[in-house]
Amino acid sequence: MPSNPSRLNSCRFEGCTLTGALTVTTSVRDSVTVVHGPAGCAHHNFSLLHSTGLDHDCITVPHILSSGLLDTEIIFGGEKALGQAIESAVSRRPKSVFVLSTCIAETIGDDVTAVCGSGWDVPVIPIPTAGFLGGSFQAGVNNALTTIAGMAQPCRNDGGINIIGEKNLEYEVEQNYAEVVRLLSLLGLPVNLRFIHNITTAEIMGVGKASLNILRDEGVAGVGERLFRQCGTPFIPAFPTGLLGTIAFLDRIADACGVQSRAAVLEEMALQESMLDDFSDIAGSCIAVDHLMNGCHEYSFIHDVNEALHIRVKPEGTRVPLPESAPVGTAGLRRMLHRWRRAIHA
Amino acid sequence: MIMMKQIALYGKGGIGKSTTSANLSAALALQGFDVLQIGCDPKRDSTRMLMHGSFIPTVMDLVRERGDAKITLDEIVYTGFHGVRCVEAGGPEPGVGCAGRGIIATFQMLEKFGALSGDVIVYDVLGDVVCGGFAMPMREGYAQEIYLVTSGELMSLYAANNICKAIKRLSQRSKSTCRLAGVICNSKNMPREEELVTEFARLVNSTLVQYIPRDRMIQVAEIHKKTVVEYAPDSPQAAQYQALAACVMTNTHLTVPTPIDIDALESLALEFMQV
Numbered sequence: 001m002p003s004n005p006s007r008l009n010s011c012r013f014e015g016c017t018l019t020g021a022l023t024v025t026t027s028v029r030d031s032v033t034v035v036h037g038p039a040g041c042a043h044h045n046f047s048l049l050h051s052t053g054l055d056h057d058c059i060t061v062p063h064i065l066s067s068g069l070l071d072t073e074i075i076f077g078g079e080k081a082l083g084q085a086i087e088s089a090v091s092r093r094p095k096s097v098f099v100l101s102t103c104i105a106e107t108i109g110d111d112v113t114a115v116c117g118s119g120w121d122v123p124v125i126p127i128p129t130a131g132f133l134g135g136s137f138q139a140g141v142n143n144a145l146t147t148i149a150g151m152a153q154p155c156r157n158d159g160g161i162n163i164i165g166e167k168n169l170e171y172e173v174e175q176n177y178a179e180v181v182r183l184l185s186l187l188g189l190p191v192n193l194r195f196i197h198n199i200t201t202a203e204i205m206g207v208g209k210a211s212l213n214i215l216r217d218e219g220v221a222g223v224g225e226r227l228f229r230q231c232g233t234p235f236i237p238a239f240p241t242g243l244l245g246t247i248a249f250l251d252r253i254a255d256a257c258g259v260q261s262r263a264a265v266l267e268e269m270a271l272q273e274s275m276l277d278d279f280s281d282i283a284g285s286c287i288a289v290d291h292l293m294n295g296c297h298e299y300s301f302i303h304d305v306n307e308a309l310h311i312r313v314k315p316e317g318t319r320v321p322l323p324e325s326a327p328v329g330t331a332g333l334r335r336m337l338h339r340w341r342r343a344i345h346a
Numbered sequence: 347m348i349m350m351k352q353i354a355l356y357g358k359g360g361i362g363k364s365t366t367s368a369n370l371s372a373a374l375a376l377q378g379f380d381v382l383q384i385g386c387d388p389k390r391d392s393t394r395m396l397m398h399g400s401f402i403p404t405v406m407d408l409v410r411e412r413g414d415a416k417i418t419l420d421e422i423v424y425t426g427f428h429g430v431r432c433v434e435a436g437g438p439e440p441g442v443g444c445a446g447r448g449i450i451a452t453f454q455m456l457e458k459f460g461a462l463s464g465d466v467i468v469y470d471v472l473g474d475v476v477c478g479g480f481a482m483p484m485r486e487g488y489a490q491e492i493y494l495v496t497s498g499e500l501m502s503l504y505a506a507n508n509i510c511k512a513i514k515r516l517s518q519r520s521k522s523t524c525r526l527a528g529v530i531c532n533s534k535n536m537p538r539e540e541e542l543v544t545e546f547a548r549l550v551n552s553t554l555v556q557y558i559p560r561d562r563m564i565q566v567a568e569i570h571k572k573t574v575v576e577y578a579p580d581s582p583q584a585a586q587y588q589a590l591a592a593c594v595m596t597n598t599h600l601t602v603p604t605p606i607d608i609d610a611l612e613s614l615a616l617e618f619m620q621v
Contacts, residue, residue, distance in 0.1 A: 071414075071447070071451055072409055072410065072413065072414075073443075074443065074444055074447050075406060075409070075437070075438055075443050075444055075445075075447045075448040075451055076406075076410055076438040076439070076442065076443040076448075077438055077439075077442030077443035078443075079442070107444070108442075108443055108444040108447075109442075110442075
């Protein structure tokens, strides 16, 4: 897979498919995820999710069980070990069990789907996650989201909005969500479900209740399309970025939901004006933004903020940090400008 | 004291590798050599005639039942006809797991026990080298001399030619000592079969080391659960295996094979086929 050329697209073009899927399944609070492979595949990912949680000031103990494959299971087949692991998972009384495969399990041809389908008391849902088949971290996220979307039941539209495919490992995941909620509230629209971020199995069933899905970014477009086919819910392809992008986002959502956007747009424009005023001290600065990226990365999302503050981008300018992915909404720009200010005044 | 000789027999399924291996091991034993035969096929019947009809427990059976920690050498090595030591790698049930990995695990276990000893080790390997596991006997430290068992039938030659490709590829590795040692023709009683296989051997840069005619005596011996070498030691068929054994022990013509393409193989078959 090629490296991600664009910061507008925050999805990960490399990495482990299993890890990607785990960021989704472990965010279903009342479920257990079985990783069908050697113990290390589960342990490594447990550590990663746990330590990322700590980075976010959040102590998480992801519910992950391993089928603990050893050489014997590789030679004779690992389906029995998987059955035992699922049994152990079910005995903990979760509301759902997700079963994620690994490279070695797929190589020896274990029939994970068949084992999952052998009459368990709770839904046991297989998600293909063997990375050697060429998938990336993002493929794992998408496999998990589309598979879990399949659990949803048809239900009555109640006017809420779903947030689809949040990056659960993203440092600013909560701030980005809060910004989208704030923008929706300007339009008087409530959130139906964060699909999938810290939700329950029962809540999954209600993913079809929303009148609109907002995708985190284009990396999860396939999930948006899947939910559109399944539940008929239209989708907005990405969180808002840039000053104009945020205004356009309000318009698009209002349009999709059949509400008036004028008041919300005026309010947001006023907020943006006042934010720009707050950063008048760095107006007219000269910055360099791509010193780490050899100039190959996309950063069009700062064009309008630069224009508004008369900030010029030049190789000899003050080096300022760019976030890993495009800042979300007006609040995201504000946080970025704070960091720039520290660099400029340093 | 002679250096331990490690040979492997490869060839199409059903071509007679196990019969040839078992009779070769029996003949070598009668010539006074300390022989170890290792069946590297989940079918596990390589050593059966040497064991007078009994299927010995396989290494993988024991691993499956007990895990590898509690297994001892005398549980996996069985002594058959005239002191030939017999091992069967075994493997998973058909259709599950990974038989190739089973072969690798068996070799690791035999190494651990220091079981790979004697004057000659005969590896009787699954017909098709379908994955890396079945190429294990060709790797460094194991069989240096590969014999191809084939008849004059096109599909059998095709399989032999494919094995040449594997040997060629492995022999390019810097430490590899694996070479093609010769072609054994296990006859199907086709007209001009010996000529055909001789020519095939020449084309792949090797030689025909033994032509074994088709003989009912093989089946008669098998019904009595014995190799021909044991059942009818004075028969002409037993003499063929004695000759093969003598040849194997003195053979120094080891080559890097030159596999041929399918067109050449087909025209070779056509040339010798009487239509």
